[in-house]
Amino acid sequence: MSLNTFGHLFRVTTWGESHGPALGATVDGCPPGVPVDEAALQHWLDRRKPGTSKYTTQRREADAVRILSGVFEGQTTGTPVQLMIENTDQRSKDYGDIAEKFRPGHADITYWQKYGIRDYRGGGRSSARETAARVAAGGLARAALSELAPGIEITGYMTQMGPHGITGDRDMDQVDQNPFWVPSAETAETWAGYLEELRKSGNSVGAIIEVVARGVPAGLGAPVYGKIDTDLAAAMMSINAVKGVEIGEGMAAAMLTGEDNADEIFMGNDGQPVYSSNHAGGILGGITTGQDIVVRFAVKPTSSILKPRQTITKSGQATEIVTRGRHDPCVGIRAVPVGEAMMACVILDHLLLHRGQIGGEVGTHRGRIG
Amino acid sequence: MSLNTFGHLFRVTTWGESHGPALGATVDGCPPGVPVDEAALQHWLDRRKPGTSKYTTQRREADAVRILSGVFEGQTTGTPVQLMIENTDQRSKDYGDIAEKFRPGHADITYWQKYGIRDYRGGGRSSARETAARVAAGGLARAALSELAPGIEITGYMTQMGPHGITGDRDMDQVDQNPFWVPSAETAETWAGYLEELRKSGNSVGAIIEVVARGVPAGLGAPVYGKIDTDLAAAMMSINAVKGVEIGEGMAAAMLTGEDNADEIFMGNDGQPVYSSNHAGGILGGITTGQDIVVRFAVKPTSSILKPRQTITKSGQATEIVTRGRHDPCVGIRAVPVGEAMMACVILDHLLLHRGQIGGEVGTHRGRIG
């Protein structure tokens, strides 16, 4: 049972509402002896922080994370780590409109129907603010991975914004150089123009994010319902506004023949298998191959827009709604660090599971080739 | 922890290998008093059965399911239901080739690396045969749904085979009339020609399957990690060879603007909300809206093909492999009933969860509109 918990052994429970006193993540199962402090986690939160460019919500939160438990003298102790982020920018404004009206495309109506009560302030539990807790937990997962499996690198970036894909060659050095985390300076410029126009018109747009993990050892994953791709699909789909998840070729795998799709296998110079290609996205039968793990997910456009839309009130009256709050024209931008965080959590979790079932340290398999 | 278990309250654990004595599903948490017998489950297994057309593997299994526990005098008792399918067509053949060589695109190499031992016969645990157990469990889920939420209909069909989508209008009556479960007689013919040629050439191809659930009450789902779309993504991604999962607009949501993507809300004549469209695929904030739940997933082409591919042996020698066994040119065909089964399990599971957290019978919410 895991309504608000994610993971098997590295278990992350997020809690908190957008405009409550605080939100956070209760992380259970983190190995002991991992060096970590608030600054290390803050680093990742700052990447996600709203208000960093005109393309993300202008809400200005310090988003300062505090470690309340589970860390002693700079190291994790193996007990639960409580990560809390206080909500400092809760404007005392009139929420009356969204208290009564359901925003189309939002969880307003379904929360109401299910629970008969909802904290409508800023979207409450369904706000994208919840993902700050994920990023904090992901920071902890990264710290643990640094200790347990030093070579792993996790990088997220955008590959699509509305009708615009990436033009020209990918230049991964560009990812951190533009507000869209897009691996192309040229594309960043095109997107900037497109998004600025969209923002001015009060509209929003969707996006595709790709997250790649390099250096993950072969052998992680556990068929058939504990497959690592199963968990990655769940992890990404659980992020607000995500409507699709792909591994490797993804949906396009449907268009390929078996001949084209096969990643042929050879022996590398280091005595490890190498593959001619990576259609599989680094996962076969739910278990990692040692190749890059490649996951993509699509984020739908923000539903809170300035364009008037038809809707109803709690009392069933037809009405029109315009959402004037502070919102992102492309919420996908802020989903990049969230996707990275989920990837980090899933990999760490499977690494611990692997140790549990197979034994030995990271990269230890039972089956050797050659 | 759920390596081979799926679900929160309706828990399905599948077990068994392709060429072992038997395989099956241990189902825990089925409500008592559900009328069910072996014939009712067999109905769904027969839909999935291999050997029904030349487009699926010629392995001829009776695939007869036995209920070993949890059913008494024609009704479930609330105790675990053991569903067993004996493997009757285990040809005593020489498996030497695949015992030593890793088939590209298969779990052969990853199972070996992880476990250091694998039942290579017919793919062992990673065989698509495992999905027979899912279909049996799905049959039980359907029986329970019939009792608890009579109006729900779950239908799966193919929408893409390799380069070919559906041509012309969809005619749902055609779904059961052709070997591809495609809602178009015309398309079925095109696909038949295409696949026959592919099969003769020893090649294979991928597919996209869409599964729709109608009549699901609003309010099912549990944010933020127990979202019903999270569970559907996990359910579908856990099926063999699946590489992508979409809800509603899916990956295409990235291309839409907020204005286009919003499903506007109105009051219906029956006092229930109605929506102008269903971009959301029936799920908002992880909770059902009462609209059709629409899920799509892509199945990669069968990796076992007659075309020779480069690979390596367990001892690290370069070699070539040709898989001569009985295999499906388009394994996506057999995935249709499996997708339906997973949908049935997820809906039932969330219906039980909803009863647990919210109380009342199906369709009971706490929040009323109007």
Added chain:
Amino acid sequence: MSLNTFGHLFRVTTWGESHGPALGATVDGCPPGVPVDEAALQHWLDRRKPGTSKYTTQRREADAVRILSGVFEGQTTGTPVQLMIENTDQRSKDYGDIAEKFRPGHADITYWQKYGIRDYRGGGRSSARETAARVAAGGLARAALSELAPGIEITGYMTQMGPHGITGDRDMDQVDQNPFWVPSAETAETWAGYLEELRKSGNSVGAIIEVVARGVPAGLGAPVYGKIDTDLAAAMMSINAVKGVEIGEGMAAAMLTGEDNADEIFMGNDGQPVYSSNHAGGILGGITTGQDIVVRFAVKPTSSILKPRQTITKSGQATEIVTRGRHDPCVGIRAVPVGEAMMACVILDHLLLHRGQIGGEVGTHRGRIG
């Protein structure tokens, strides 16, 4: 997987160390619409609060609980409820002694061996302070029970302190009238004298606590590993210093014959079954009978005593230890409200499970008698 989580549907994860900034409980799965506020929870914490008599630790904590999430306008919303208690009385003292030495009977040595790091300040995670979080969560469970199953009453009391049992008749009205929660004014006096002497001598003593739940409907529990007695045994054994758990007759059931042990069944005037006795402690086959649920558990004597004991240091040197801190001569006293809290959590959890699997509201069964 539940290292620090308890419960199936009403899931309580406690976190925090004795001398960290805060501790608390993350409660997931609480039904929506439960009226609750901080004062309601504080009521139960105040019962447990240390420093209320000379028989419990003189540490003076406000133990003020804050609700950080999941409650809106005085009601639960169905989202996670974060309950935080700040540690205000963390004396900046020299912990050097217990940092290096392992206290006999304490978790000091095992935490060190397992984790290689431990927050030794005040016992860290293994401190009885952790139980404050349980009591807060138990308060929430009680609030939910009041709403869902109004007639349930849960009462804990001590029945044994060291060599002293209860003398004379039990008078339940006395439970709240003495520092030992013992249902006998006369016994309270005897115990007071005994404990005072023990305290002065720097020694400590064990205790037995009995917790009774009245008004629990028949039918709660889920065989064979989700039995309500299984969960009660786990719940009580997880409390610090508990070494034994009994249901009904408990260990003494071994001494009885089948003839003596049978609780004969009759029809009551209200058309419900009544029993001639309650050897079973209200549970048959892991399911409640509707009789009182009776659980007892034994708490060992506090290990932190003024009497010098032999032990070793981290570096393996033989040494002697005297624990001078603020400690309880009979920690069992403070375990009374903790036992009540665990009982409340288990009953609520099984009530939700029952609704999930069986449907209907509390007290609804599928099988009727008569």
Added chain:
Amino acid sequence: MSLNTFGHLFRVTTWGESHGPALGATVDGCPPGVPVDEAALQHWLDRRKPGTSKYTTQRREADAVRILSGVFEGQTTGTPVQLMIENTDQRSKDYGDIAEKFRPGHADITYWQKYGIRDYRGGGRSSARETAARVAAGGLARAALSELAPGIEITGYMTQMGPHGITGDRDMDQVDQNPFWVPSAETAETWAGYLEELRKSGNSVGAIIEVVARGVPAGLGAPVYGKIDTDLAAAMMSINAVKGVEIGEGMAAAMLTGEDNADEIFMGNDGQPVYSSNHAGGILGGITTGQDIVVRFAVKPTSSILKPRQTITKSGQATEIVTRGRHDPCVGIRAVPVGEAMMACVILDHLLLHRGQIGGEVGTHRGRIG
């Protein structure tokens, strides 16, 4: 959620009814590479087998266990292991009496109330026959322990039968030499006489079983709800008819002072800590100390007796019942191998958990002493 599942990483789901076609255990999470076959499991089942003496039920079941999955060429593969025991001695007799009447002390009435349907034949799911599946799973756990932690020895024996404890010194060599698994030839004789008389009179009696695990490394367990004593308490309490569980001193810990109860610590010659005593039963703070783990549990007397008892029928009529079936005068006897099996499962499970969270092989800690 674990209605019929036990364990975190080594997960045992039992299924099946007393008089259905079969029963068994679905074991998920067993490490790969464990040598095991049906004979190895049968060894433990034969210990438990009914009909071996006049003191246990005369039902004669072959209780032959079959391994249906997860084992290949004599070793576990890391996939689910299905253990099935067919029910061969299902007498086609008239069950009419117990179909309508509720046996006092039995789950008959609670199953009926909860589920509204029950397989009354032989007690259905609540029959002690379910424990055969536990013994089979325990056999697998023992096989895995032999491989992973060779030195562990698990021994169960009876210490009390009705009014009779063990007289004289314990002689562990006697355990396998008498039908009661009592470590004393003299006591066995006394008990034989006592039980024979009881049996003749159609009565039954309770018992206390002690299970000891030797050679378990320090460091297993995971506070605060995944404590190994928490899991042991749950494991033992989940066995049919168990009403109490004790660790180390157990309930008697209440009578001790802190001075008497402390297990003082010294350095052993091998550089490992040694303890002056073992009041703690090998567990401190939920984590093993390396000392013997000592667990006791009480089994109530069989409720099915020849003595007539008052009860009611499903239709609420007062009636009398005499249970004439094949039953054990002291069902505690057969609980001995069951207790051992549960101990083996819990230890293996925590060993895997420890590897997962801490890493390294068995006996590897992070904290060294000296």
